[in-house]
Amino acid sequence: MxxxxxxxxxxxxxxxxxxxxxxxxxxxxxxxxPLVDDRPDAVYFPTHTEGMAMIDSVTSxxxxxxxxxSFPHRFWTTTGTRTEAVSIRSADSIHLMATVWDADSGMVLxxxxxxxxxxxxxxxxxxxxxxxxxxxxxxxxxxxxxIALPTEGEYTVTVRVGPVSERRLGGFADRFxxxxxxxxxxxxxRRRRDDLAVRTFGDxxxxxxxxxxxxxxxxxxSRLPPGDQLPGRPVGQGTSGDARFVVRxxxxxxxxxxxxxxxxxxxxxPLPMMSLTIRHERGGTRISELPLKxxxxxxxxxxxGATVDEVASGDRLTIxxxxxxxxxxHEGYETAFLTMSPVSVTVP
Amino acid sequence: MDRYAGLSRREFVKRTVAVGGVAALAACVxxxxxxxxxxxxxxxxxxxxxxxxxxxFLATDGHGNHRTPRHHVLLLLSYRGDGRPTDSHRETLETAxxxxxxxxxxxxxxxxxxxxxxxxxxxxxxxxxxxxxxxDPRALAAxxDPTPDRPDAVLHLASDHGxxxxxxxxxxxxxxxxxxxxxxxxxxxxxxxxxxxxTGFVGAGLPADNDxxxxxxxxxxxxxxxxxxxxxxGFKQNQASEDQVTIQTGPFTGGTTQHVxxxxxxxxxxxxxxxxxxxxxxMFCPVHAEEGLVDGAGDxxxxxxxxxxxxxxxxxxxRTRGLVGHSQKSARARRNDQPIILRRDFDSTDDDHxxxxxxxxxxxxxxxxxxxxxxxxxxxxxxxxVGRRTNNGILQYMTVRRRGNYLLPPRSLxxxxxxxx
Numbered sequence: 199m200x201x202x203x204x205x206x207x208x209x210x211x212x213x214x215x216x217x218x219x220x221x222x223x224x225x226x227x228x229x230x231x232p233l234v235d236d237r238p239d240a241v242y243f244p245t246h247t248e249g250m251a252m253i254d255s256v257t258s259x260x261x262x263x264x265x266x267x268s269f270p271h272r273f274w275t276t277t278g279t280r281t282e283a284v285s286i287r288s289a290d291s292i293h294l295m296a297t298v299w300d301a302d303s304g305m306v307l308x309x310x311x312x313x314x315x316x317x318x319x320x321x322x323x324x325x326x327x328x329x330x331x332x333x334x335x336x337x338x339x340x341x342x343x344x345i346a347l348p349t350e351g352e353y354t355v356t357v358r359v360g361p362v363s364e365r366r367l368g369g370f371a372d373r374f375x376x377x378x379x380x381x382x383x384x385x386x387x388r389r390r391r392d393d394l395a396v397r398t399f400g401d402x403x404x405x406x407x408x409x410x411x412x413x414x415x416x417x418x419x420s421r422l423p424p425g426d427q428l429p430g431r432p433v434g435q436g437t438s439g440d441a442r443f444v445v446r447x448x449x450x451x452x453x454x455x456x457x458x459x460x461x462x463x464x465x466x467x468p469l470p471m472m473s474l475t476i477r478h479e480r481g482g483t484r485i486s487e488l489p490l491k492x493x494x495x496x497x498x499x500x501x502x503g504a505t506v507d508e509v510a511s512g513d514r515l516t517i518x519x520x521x522x523x524x525x526x527x528h529e530g531y532e533t534a535f536l537t538m539s540p541v542s543v544t545v546p
Numbered sequence: 547m548d549r550y551a552g553l554s555r556r557e558f559v560k561r562t563v564a565v566g567g568v569a570a571l572a573a574c575v576x577x578x579x580x581x582x583x584x585x586x587x588x589x590x591x592x593x594x595x596x597x598x599x600x601x602x603f604l605a606t607d608g609h610g611n612h613r614t615p616r617h618h619v620l621l622l623l624s625y626r627g628d629g630r631p632t633d634s635h636r637e638t639l640e641t642a643x644x645x646x647x648x649x650x651x652x653x654x655x656x657x658x659x660x661x662x663x664x665x666x667x668x669x670x671x672x673x674x675x676x677x678x679x680x681x682d683p684r685a686l687a688a689x690x691d692p693t694p695d696r697p698d699a700v701l702h703l704a705s706d707h708g709x710x711x712x713x714x715x716x717x718x719x720x721x722x723x724x725x726x727x728x729x730x731x732x733x734x735x736x737x738x739x740x741x742x743x744x745t746g747f748v749g750a751g752l753p754a755d756n757d758x759x760x761x762x763x764x765x766x767x768x769x770x771x772x773x774x775x776x777x778x779x780g781f782k783q784n785q786a787s788e789d790q791v792t793i794q795t796g797p798f799t800g801g802t803t804q805h806v807x808x809x810x811x812x813x814x815x816x817x818x819x820x821x822x823x824x825x826x827x828x829m830f831c832p833v834h835a836e837e838g839l840v841d842g843a844g845d846x847x848x849x850x851x852x853x854x855x856x857x858x859x860x861x862x863x864x865r866t867r868g869l870v871g872h873s874q875k876s877a878r879a880r881r882n883d884q885p886i887i888l889r890r891d892f893d894s895t896d897d898d899h900x901x902x903x904x905x906x907x908x909x910x911x912x913x914x915x916x917x918x919x920x921x922x923x924x925x926x927x928x929x930x931x932v933g934r935r936t937n938n939g940i941l942q943y944m945t946v947r948r949r950g951n952y953l954l955p956p957r958s959l960x961x962x963x964x965x966x967x
Contacts, residue, residue, distance in 0.1 A: 277824050277937060278832070278867045284819045310933040311689065314945065323899065325760065327812050328935045328942045343815065360689035363927050363934050377689065473865040473931040489865070491929050521868035521931035 230272050230286060230529075234404035237533045240440035241463055244530035245403040247336050249394035250295070253355065255416040259378030261307075262299040263357055264417045267292040267384075268394060270344040274532040275330060276524050281532050289346035292391060296329065296341045296357055299418050300373070300496075306420035307374070308339040308470040308500050310492065311360040317345065317384075318354045331471065334528035335408040338420035338467045342526075347386050356381040365503070367495035408464045408530055422466040422499055428459060429497040433515065434543025440534040441469055443517060443541045446498070447509065454509050458490055458517055459501040462531070468500040469535060473521035476504055479514040490517075513545040556755045559708035563617050564745045564895060568721045571712040581707050583650050583726050590647040595800040595956045597660045598907050600890075601788055603653035605706075609849040611782045615654045615704035616749040618892045619711050620806065620903060622697035622742035622950075630670050631962035635737040640961040642718050645730030650714075654706040657714050661960050662804045662952030667698040671965035675953050677796025680803065681911055683949035686918045687941075689934055692807065695950030697741050700806060702890075702905060737962075744808065746894035746903050748772055750843070753893055761810065761900035766817035771843045774811055774893050774900050775940065777829050778843050783850030784877065786888040791907045797967040800956030802907045805914040808948040809902040811893075816943050828940055831856035831871035832863050853877050860923070864930035870923055872939030879917035886913040902944070911951050 231245045253265040270290035274281035296313060299306045308331070316326040329341040347353065362374035411419045425435055425444035433445040433456070444459040456476060460469040474490040490502035509515075519538035527535075553561060555578060562574035587593055594602075604612045625631060643661070650656035665680050674680055683694040701718075705711045716722035719740075720733030747756065753774045754767040768776050791802045816825060827835035833856055834840050840847065856863070856874040864870050879886055887908045894901040908914050921939060926932050935942040955963045 275819060275824070277827065277869050282819075282821050282824060287818060310927060310936070312933055312935050312942075314689075323760065325812070325814065326810065326945060327815060330815075331933065331936055346814075358689075358691075360934060363688070363924075365928065377691075471868070471931045471933055471936065473868065475865075489929050520865045524868040524931045524933065524937050 231398060233529070237404065238406060239533050239537065240406060241335070241408055241534045242530055243399060243402050243405045243407045243409070244335060244528070246396060246398040247409050248396050250337070250412060250414070251390065251394060252414060252416060253384045254382040256380050256382060257301045258380045259359075259376060260301050260373055261359055261378055262301045262304065262418070263359065263380055264297040264299075265355055265357065265382060265384070266295045266297070266417070267391070268295070269293060269391065269396070271528060273330070273332065273526050273528050275526045276522070276536075279522060279536050281527065281536065284344070284526075286344060287346070290344040291347040291386060292345060293342055294329065294345050294355070295337065297339075297417065297420070298359055303496065304418040305496075305499055306339060306418055307362065307494060308420060308468045309362050309364060310471055311363045313341055313360065314358040316356040316358070317347070318356065319352070324348065324353065330526040332526040332528060333462065333467055333469070333523070333531050335465065335530040336410070336412045337528070338411050338465065339470070339525070340420070350386050350388060353384045353386060354381050355384045362494065364500070365491055365493035367493055367498065369496040370494055411465050411467070420467050422459060422461045422468050424466070425459065428457070430457065433545055436517070436541035436543055438519060438541045439522060439536060439538035441538065445515065445517070445543050447545075450505065453505050453507055455503055455505050456509070456515065457498050457501045457503045459498070462534075469523040469525070470500060471524040472502070472519060474502045475518040475520055477516040477518060478506060478509070479516070480510065480512070509545050511545055514542060515545065516540050516542040554755055556751055559617065560747050560752060560756050563619060563708040563712055563747070566619070566712065566715065566743055566745070568716055571709065571716055571722070574709045574712060578709060580709055580713075581655075583656055583710070585726070586646070586648045586650045586656065586728065587652070588648070590644045593647060593652065593957060595958060596788060596792060596802070597954050597957050597960055598791070598802050598888075599788055600652070600658045603651070603658065605654045607845075609782070609845075611780060611849055612785075613654065614748050614780065614890055614892065615658055616706045616747055616752060617704065617708040617711050618746050618748070618903070619703040619715055620744040620905070621701040621703070621715065621740050622695060622744070623699040623701060623738040624741045625667065625698040625962070626737060626739060630964075636962045638732045638737055639734050641732035642730055642734050643961065645728065645732065646714055646717065646725060649717075649725035649728035649730065650710060656705065657710055658704045659714070660702045660804070660954050662700050662954040663963065664695070664697060664699065664950060664952050666696040668953075668965045673965040675798060676966045678793060678798050678801075678803070678953055679910055679912065680951055680953050683951050686915060686949070687922050687946075688924070690946045692946045692949045695806065695948050697950070699738065700804070700950065700952050744894065744896055744903055746892040746896070746901075748892040756895050757900070759895045759898045759900050762813045763817050766813070768843060774813060774902070775816065775829065775943070776825065776843060777840070778845060778847070779891075780889050781847065781850045784873070784885055786885045786908065788888065790881075790884055790886065791888045791909050793909055798953065798955050798959065801959070802909065802954050803911050803914075804952040804954050805904070805906050805908070805911060806950045806952065807904045807946050809904055810945045810947055811900040811902055812943055812945065813900060827869050827871060828937070829872050831874040832867040832869050834871065851877075861926055861930070864923070864926035864932045868931035869937040870926060870932055870939060872921065875923045875939055876917055876921040879913070879920040887917050907954070
């Protein structure tokens with residue numbers, strides 16, 4: 199069995215374990231079932247999920263890079279607190295996706311630096327684009343976009359990853375300072391695409407739950423550790439806009455480092471590209487108000503952090519969401535993480 | 547056999563400019579005719595010492611914005627000699643350029659042109675140009691990897707009439723005896739090889755008429771847009787003045803520096819996925835989108851992009867809106883409260899892909915670098931919801947493929963100047 203066939207089998211099979219499923223059917227590639235009525239302002243179970251096929255997975259410059267595709271998807275871009283629906287266009291061939299991870303640990307890097315995908319055929323560029331940073335109930339954090347290919351056949355997909363713009367902590371201090379570029383072959387076949395599994399969920403759609411993240415060989419998932427497994431001492435947890443916020447405190451030479459790790463409910467997918475401020479109060483008096491900077495570390499993974507002078511038991515810390523995650527969203531995430539009230543915790 | 551059959555006049559002229567050469571010129575003149583032009587300058591020595599003094603000769607729109615000519619040719623030239631250029635080649639080039647000036651007037655209806663020289667050219671003198679910092683081109687953003695252009699010289703020809711730009715090129719290279727009834731008494735084919743030929747256009751209607759290339763969806767560009775992205779640029783208040791960009795010390799006083807980058811545009815997302823409001827916010831400023839300040843291509847803005855407090859609020863908008871606009875960021879690069887670069891850029895369909903040839907003039911290349919760094923917005927990335935490209939102006943929609951830096955000497959030194967005149 200060729201590797202691609204094996205991977206597609208894995209991809210198609212990986213949805214089989216989902217609970218509460220409704221029907222299984224093939225659908226025309228450029229259609230999706232109607233959205234559920236009364237979507238909650240929260241994460242919800244989508245109307246359907248689609249299988250995914252691996253194109254390739256390679257290592258370069260300390261990055262692991264995975265390329266995948268699925269049916270064209272509807273999704274929503276985010277600008278400020280508003281989303282903009284992107285519908286499937288008749289010319290769209292596939293939803294092309296890329297994921298980037300730390301080649302050593304397999305940790306998915308939800309980096310704001312983004313990447314560029316170039317699709318070429320016989321040496322000529324067919325399209326080039328900076329795909330949207332996205333979150334999906336089944337795919338977690340990835341970069342993706344619907345693309346139109348002129349014909350079936352052999353293509354080359356080139357991925358250009360830039361240097362990481364987030365602060366790099368600990369063992370990552372000297373990593374990811376240089377970008378990298380890789381090219382892999384891709385054969386577009388409508389038949390192979392249409393063989394991907396599609397599951398619809400009937401009455402379960404719209405409920406306050408999500409399908410699990412797809413697990414694939416050669417492709418790490420962007421699942422953060424549970425809050426109590428992050429390094430440092432617990433400070434508190436809270437919820438805002440259906441996102442879960444975990445606050446940890448680490449003692450460093452320059453003072454306590456406050457790490458804030460926002461994630462989706464259920465699947466613990468990181469929520470990058472937010473503007474967060476932390477307000478520090480003691481006995482009703484404000485001590486400081488600082489912007490939190492996005493950062494990645496080998497143990498804290500993706501989070502937002504700031505170093506403060508000192509914190510004491512009983513201090514109140516309030517995380518203010520000045521801009522919600524500017525990531526695009528697949529169905530099930532597009533109504534959550536938009537209107538986000540402050541999260542307050544009291545230092546134990 | 548007619549490769550131009552079925553094209554509108556505007557498409558046709560643009561297409562022949564892109565193809566170039568005497569056959570294209572003949573086809574262009576056959577179809578569109580050669581415009582009846584006044585004669586050029588009887589005594590070219592009366593022309594301004596600044597090669598880049600175009601504004602006084604350019605048409606303006608109803609708001610006083612200078613209107614760059616509609617058709618452009620950029621020729622990257624390699625000097626054919628080894629080592630330093632010869633006096634004989636100097637004289638030939640000067641005779642040829644003066645011939646163009648005698649043939650047609652400077653400006654939209656005639657011809658505007660400049661010639662500039664690269665760091666590689668001055669390397670022939672084992673010295674950079676006197677009193678001018680002319681660095682080799684380099685990448686100007688963490689995520690770009692442009693190929694540096696290193697020709698000896700770059701010639702920029704511009705006219706509202708594509709035929710005139712083509713005929714000027716043909717006359718310079720001896721493929722045609724003259725221009726507008728005037729002989730051009732020397733040709734530069736013995737001095738220079740054309741190593742690259744880049745062409746393009748700017749002006750209402752041209753992008754929409756020439757969208758049958760990759761990188762822009764068919765039929766998406768508004769009919770009245772002067773550029774592929776759908777909006778006007780080069781507002782008078784957002785451009786450096788010619789005085790501002792002119793070198794003021796040393797033997798090259800009266801000259802300027804030129805940056806030429808070749809940018810690929812990828813506008814499928816821009817037109818198929820972004821809303822009009824998102825496009826306005828990303829191009830100008832979130833406030834422009836929220837308050838609906840831009841009608842159509844932005845002609846209603848008058849002689850400025852109306853940024854007001856937007857540049858000063860860049861960091862604040864990044865934090866609270868999760869979006870910063872291209873003009874908003876770029877306008878932060880100022881000196882004495884004035885912009886520091888003068889844009890003379892134009893769109894292109896070279897290589898059958900939507901593109902932009904970004905031609906800008908500034909007193910020093912460092913002014914361009916400063917403007918580009920302001921446009922990168924690295925100061926807000928990492929401390930706000932804005933990504934390196936996502937919601938960060940128009941960075942998501944463009945890839946810089948090539949960069950080149952040049953010195954445009956004053957007119958009296960424009961023909962193969964020594965490094966230390």
